[in-house]
Amino acid sequence: MIFGKLLPREGNFFELFNQHAQHVVEAAHAFAALVKNYNDPALREKYNKQVDNAENAADSVTREVNRLLHLTFITPLDREQIHSLINTMDDVADLLQDSAETMALYDVRRMTEEIERLTDLCVRSVERLKDAVGLLHDIGDQKVAQAALKTCEEIDQLESDADRVMRAAMSKLFRDEPDVREVIKLKAIYELLETVTDKCEDVAKLIEGVILENS
Template sequence: MLFGKLLPKDGNFFELFNEHGKYIAEGARSFMSMLQYYSTNDLREKYASEVDAAERGADKVTAEVNRLLHRTFITPLDREQIHGLINSMDDILDLLQDSSEVMALYDVRHVTEDVLRLGEISVKCCERVQHAVSLLPRLNNAEVAEAAIKTCEEIDRLESDADRVMRSAMSRLFREEEDVRELIKLKAIYEHLETISDRCEDVANLIEGIVLENS
């Protein structure tokens, strides 16, 4: 690929994207820790609070990006791309927080291996999103642009992994779970966790489009 078209320089947007990406990765890791220590009330609440804090921090960044869009005459990317990217990133943390809240609201008493596996995939997806976003300021470098595309492809593969885990988990749930209430709870949680990887894939698709349009 040839990457001859240079992106205009505007560090504020890229710095804000990077800050949001860090919140995504931190929120995902805290969510995974919550799952791993779910049976310990104090730790569960501690990590759930960290997810909430990451979501609030990311909301502030999203608001600042949208304010900056109104104040900036020349932007480093197309305005619609900036708006779509930051809001898609924000959707990821919203889902992490929603998943944490659903588990509390549904009074989930234990975490299954399938929940843990979906959580692990979610963390990997979120960390890949952070990495892809961190490359945006240097897309004029062909090697960096190629690395961004490869990272987006990794996110696509992880999303496919989450789909497979989800299908397997649902099959096992309906075959083995005799408690209808528990089945309903776990079904909702599996769906929330699988959707996290979907939202990460949305971000990956937007970044792929940015790379290709500026090549």
């Protein structure tokens, strides 16, 4: 199928997907900077705001995609695929914002090596997600489709890596942390960050489904 011929005049869904993915990457990088500079209150506030701004921008794109779905007679992909893809991508941005907010609400005092490792995996996952989304417009080309599938496999592997890091982090936390309050706080952060990679994997599976249906 030549998707370019099916693009609606009212808007380019693929371009909106790319815009949204870019905002998710911005949120992830801002969150990583937050973690890196957590001991500096001024920088912490700065990067928290950047995460919020990126998430709000992603929300705006999501609303626009859903608006266009109601206005467009012919869409380049199945309507349900478009709806699921943009909303699952938006879940990734929401979880990054939730992670930053939870750190503030729970008054987390320190970053751990495990938070840093999970954050790195989140950043790598959303960067690969952006790459995969960027290939969607041309998946009628077999080489492009294969490249997108390979990228999705890399996202799956990053999620598996994050799962292993979280399991080890939980074991260490319950074994070595004597303060129950710290256990509760850090457990919540670990789970949120691992869920970011879960949602990236969900997006990858949706993209794989689109490719298989349209190849």
